[in-house]
Amino acid sequence: MKEERKPKYYVLMDNLRKDIERGIIQPGDKIESENQLAEKYKMSRHTVRKALSILESEGYIVAEHGRGTFCKERDMSIKSTKNVAVVTTYISDYIFPRLIQGMYQTLDEEGYSVIIKNTGNSPKLEGKILQELIDKNIDGLIIEPSKSEIYSENVELYKKLDEYRIPYVFIHATYPQLEDKPHIVMDDIGGAKILTQHLIDLGHKRIAGVFKADDNQGAERHRGYIEGLTSNGMTYDPNIVALFHTEDKDYKPVAEVLKWVKSGEKIDGIVCYNDQIAYEIAAALRNEGIRIPEDVSLTGFDNLAMPWMNDLRITTIAHPREHFGEKAARLLIEKINHVSDADSKIARVVESKLIVGNSCADRRG
Amino acid sequence: MKEERKPKYYVLMDNLRKDIERGIIQPGDKIESENQLAEKYKMSRHTVRKALSILESEGYIVAEHGRGTFCKERDMSIKSTKNVAVVTTYISDYIFPRLIQGMYQTLDEEGYSVIIKNTGNSPKLEGKILQELIDKNIDGLIIEPSKSEIYSENVELYKKLDEYRIPYVFIHATYPQLEDKPHIVMDDIGGAKILTQHLIDLGHKRIAGVFKADDNQGAERHRGYIEGLTSNGMTYDPNIVALFHTEDKDYKPVAEVLKWVKSGEKIDGIVCYNDQIAYEIAAALRNEGIRIPEDVSLTGFDNLAMPWMNDLRITTIAHPREHFGEKAARLLIEKINHVSDADSKIARVVESKLIVGNSCADRRG
């Protein structure tokens, strides 16, 4: 007396589909004939035909007149668009063109087209882009988190990506909630530690820090800076550490440093968030008559070349740019091809390499 | 006794589909009921249902239980992928990141995703990319021709784009066979003429030229240089004009200029294909002890900033970069939306603007 509310044809259709999806019926296999199925399921041939016609329109089977009905070769090309997206905070500035170039080359070799997107470091825009990309049915995604130190408001969207089996790879940082997802990052803690150690080795006594507060990289560089100080027995002084956000980035770092200097702080070195900030600070300090590196040493990140200041080369941590992009692309391709296992933690950390410029003075004498 | 080989249900299906496609049945309209159609076409209701079920699976109609069957809102998103491609010779170098940025911003605003591709200035690769993009069913294409002065081997592919109604916009140059297609170019003839005139006005007597021979821009700049000379009564001397190809670009321009200088040519100014070439020549000449601009003046194109030579600013013709990209994107969007008429000649030329640097000496004294 079981009350089956499903129509008869639906039951047959569902059984067959499940058999195909579970591999019990293999591609190329012949399905039992309509009359056989009708007898087996105790329904009319007409009802069997209804079930089969649905499966045929969905692409599971093909009927061949006079021969029988066969399970179709699973056509993955319908699902695979061979498009992948690269979502970065910026496109045309800084290291990004060459980062994207590295990804492009690798992905292109593997036959993927690259859709570029930029978030301008806005989580809201990131959300909009993710939704759009999910609708576009891409094969995979390389994404640089926006404001990664802030808990992501887009976790549901990343879950959706998981649901739809769209693999993604984080670069430069991850979100605190998504640390177990595949990502490729620089060893930012190690990098900042190396730079701090470098300044200490050169005899610096009072080393300031300027870090970004709303992304993971900034937080880690901050941590590395602290570790560098404390492991040498120096005390961490929050009064000479400036933290800025994306919105402040054009004035706050410089303003804070100038404030210290004008208030008489005896800073002899600054570990900066990146080379761009370092060059800006250099320009501002020189403007105040402070010599770099004779009075204040500067370090940065990303070995950036500056067009308008070629006598100063900031001592920095190398960013491998194209190679970094290539690494990310390779990891994504592995995920697309299911080479690496399902959802295991796949983090690849690029070790930090010091590049010595002429922005740090030797104060041991 | 007409022999109709088409099944009855097929006739009904075909009629309805054509009515929908021709707009006789509008989206939202109610289709006659199954019984009405059966009577009208003198077939059983069962046969009518077969016809309707096919149309439903194809997305033309929707049946609503108890209410009727309705013509579906035409789902254009099936055809429109909202993807457009930007195909340039390079991606990460020179002016291209900012050019692409300009296109990206405009296309993004209009809801299009941007697929980037680069040809490395190889017509063969361009062909491969075009074929791939046609298969990908993109909505439109912005393309910088590769070796545009050589007749394109890919004309059939551009014809295919026309067939499939995929609009495309050329930037920087067109192919000789495709000059009537929409394109956005710099006024290269005018630009070279302005630069030549500038040197003449400053009292230069023997002005050399270094141009690319395998792209349209190079050929036009070459022409503008000639016009600039002859319109001032000066003679064009092929002995002090170097033409190079993409493959030669890294050594030939510099080598030719050095050959002239070493053979005792009394050159006092050079109109260069672009700033990159100009800076390379500047570095090579300085290496030989020749002063810029005191001994030789240099001009270029594209107002490029050079990281490693900040005391020299080449006098150049401005390239609007983002604005140029934006213009191209707007033209493409017009073509996609059929705002501008079918295949009319839509060429937009960006006028040349001189930017005076410090690479040209005043020799009037």
Added chain:
DNA sequence: ATTGTATACATGTACGTACAAGTGCTATAA
């Protein structure tokens, strides 16, 4: 050995009937 043909069996088309179930309107009862 090749060709043709009969046959069995597959799917395809087309007719019929009956009843289930959702929708929208109207006439009727509370």
Added chain:
DNA sequence: TTATAGCACTTGTACGTACATGTATACAAT
């Protein structure tokens, strides 16, 4: 006035029959 029961009409499910047409094969005729 409001709720609802009934009715007409819609699509949805399900059964039945019949014959058309394509495919593969066994077997006979050439």
